[in-house]
Amino acid sequence: MYTSICLKDFKGFKKGEIFNTYERANYAYLNKENSYNKEFVQVYFSDFKNYFHKVNEYLLIPKLIKEKRYKWFRKVQYTKIVTEFYKFDLETKYLRRIQREIYMPIYLIKEEEFILQFSDTIHYVVSTLEEIAKMHTFTNVDLDAEITRAAEYFKELLLLYNSTDKSAQIEVTNLLGEHHQYMDRVVRVMKEFNRV
Known part of the structure; x- marks a missing residue:
């Protein structure tokens, strides 16, 4: 289970x-x-x-890292995709809130490319929240406020993802409409040409 x-x-x-x-x-x-x-x-x-x-208490997020290697005696910079691992070992109340407000927006973003575009800021937000979560038991940090701040970022990220997805969908719909009109004109011309 x-x-x-x-x-x-x-x-x-x-x-x-x-x-x-x-x-x-x-x-x-x-x-x-x-x-x-x-x-x-x-x-x-x-x-x-x-x-x-x-x-569960683990979260895996893809991240782009830049790596330098030598190729033919020159330093060349490569980008590589790695998976960052985060763990929130918290009371159930806090863990469920993190799962609802932080994990869920990440799961709703289906495109890995979109996540990779924002991988640095996602890494910063989640890793700092992870560190604060480790310290909250022996310090007077308000974990609820920190979760709210992080959740606000992910809510905005999900809104951005949905708006770009819809704008791309509108553009494709317009392009398809123009294509269909052009194809209808071509078919009409061919029918008229075949009648003669």
Whole structure:
């Protein structure tokens, strides 16, 4: 059994809800965390993959790093994709909030290229939050306020991703519309030419 988070509203499941989950054959079985109802709801595994994501205290994020190597006696700078590993070993209350407000926007961004564009700032925000989370028990740091600040960044990042995705979709739709009009004109001309 593991924990999963709902990424989008789906058949009575609300975005951001945390579930105890297990899998059998073609189904995933979900039970809302801390629910008095011990009954699990059966969901097709294909729907589970589209609307839910497995969560734990670990977070893996791709990151671009620059590396210098020697090639033919010259230093050449390469960019390389690595996966950064973050761990939040916290009380359940804080961990669930981080999973809802920080992990979920990252999971909703489907394009790795978009994440790589902002990998430096994402790394800074998550790594500083990770360090603050380690220190919060023996210092008087307000962890809720720090989570709110980090969550605000990821909320804005998700808004940017959605707006660029929609603007690209509008541009493609316009281009397709022009293409269809041009093809209709070509077909009309060919039909007229064949009549003669």
